[in-house]
Amino acid sequence: MAVFRIELPIENRGVLKEMRVGDTVYITGTVVTLRDLGHRRAVEMLKRGEKLPVDLRGLAVFHAGPIVRRVGEEWKIVSIGPTTSARMDIYVYDLVKLSGVALIVGKGGMGVNARRACREFGAVYVELVGGTAPLITKAIRGVEAVYWLDLGVPEAMWVLRVENLGPAIVTIDTEGRDLHEEVMSRAYEVVKSLV
């Protein structure tokens, strides 16, 4: 299994095509958090032809909602980690298509729309381990900006500077191969034999 260290915004998207499910990725650069209501708003805006507060082209969208503390004028990330990505599957195809985002970071797998988006637009879905916020938070170097605080702290769009965020495991690659789909199709077979 290969290990990739990538910088965002990504300059050469070709490197994404080299990533295969099971590979490990460490991310340095800008990642943007976006979860449930944020996805809905982002996709609605993009469909109307409006610009998002941050151009996501070549960046990573991080399915996450942090715990934050305000220190003077600055925001401090107290704890951050991935949320269940499956809920964002209904928006992911349009988001990748219309925003040009390169990397999706989350946990717990996505679905048919993510596989299609990754295959058609050469994006990659990677996962961090849920419940490991203390380790993940160490990779956060700072908050560059925050938008959409009207959605509440967890669902706002946090623009974060990260260094060596990882290890993140590739579970959907640019061929649309899905590691979870393979694990789960075997699990469904076992269940069938048990009930």
Added chain:
Amino acid sequence: MSIELENIVQKAILEAIETAVTRVPRDVWNALNNAYQREQCERAKEVLRTMIESVRVAAKERIPLCQDTGLPVFYIEIGEQFPIKRRVLEIVKSCVRKATELGILRPNAVDPVTNRNSGDNTGRYVPITEVSIVDGDRLRVTYIPKGGGSEYVSRLYMVSPTRGFEELVKRVLEAVVDAGPKPCPPTIVAVGIGGTADIAEKVSRRLFVERRVGERHRDSRVGELEVKLLEKINSLGIGPAGLGGSVTALDLWIDYGYRHPATFAIAITFSCWALRRASIEVDRYGHIYRDPLDFWEPP
């Protein structure tokens, strides 16, 4: 005295909240380490190692183990001779607000109609509280952060009462496989049986307070079923983080309440691997009681 006692209770509950979100109970710590020993798959072992390391850093540096500190859920036992009974729920609410303000809890209470986040973890029916009156002069508060990822895959079934337990086995396996990687496996699966849907749910969720990992139901017939069903779940190959492996659940618990001749309600609730719970007791004189042995302490 009552103002003083209120302050003590507030401090104690805040401590329980902080403990719950930054530490794991000892039974969960042991279960994770046992899972690491037993897991054969290399990738799965790596995932478990990351989880164990995360628990270590969270406890040492007092960082919330998961950024999702859940909807605040409290199980409250009020002793008959505890003086400020009427104030307890108000104090619990103020603690939740304070913990949110301090950045210990993430604001998670959202108005479903307007989608507005209240910002302080309070709102209609939040915090979630279950109160009972007990003997004695103590107040006991247990805090359970219930994360959204594991709640998203909850299941409730009303099955044919004559086939209750056959259905239970089938539904649990289906629920586990439908949940797949979403609730952060290895999970703890809690199954409640009851006559009404709400009691099945209540019984299922109470297990997270009452039971310890590895502890079997006092009725050995139910206990044996727990063991068998856990084995079946761990034969599915879903594994830690759902990336494949032999440890899909750390434990499975079943409990029941009596049913109606026509009903057999089954509630299936998941906890992520990071089951968090912390209890604290205060007596009428303001003495605080905690069980440090219940928590894994970093060396």
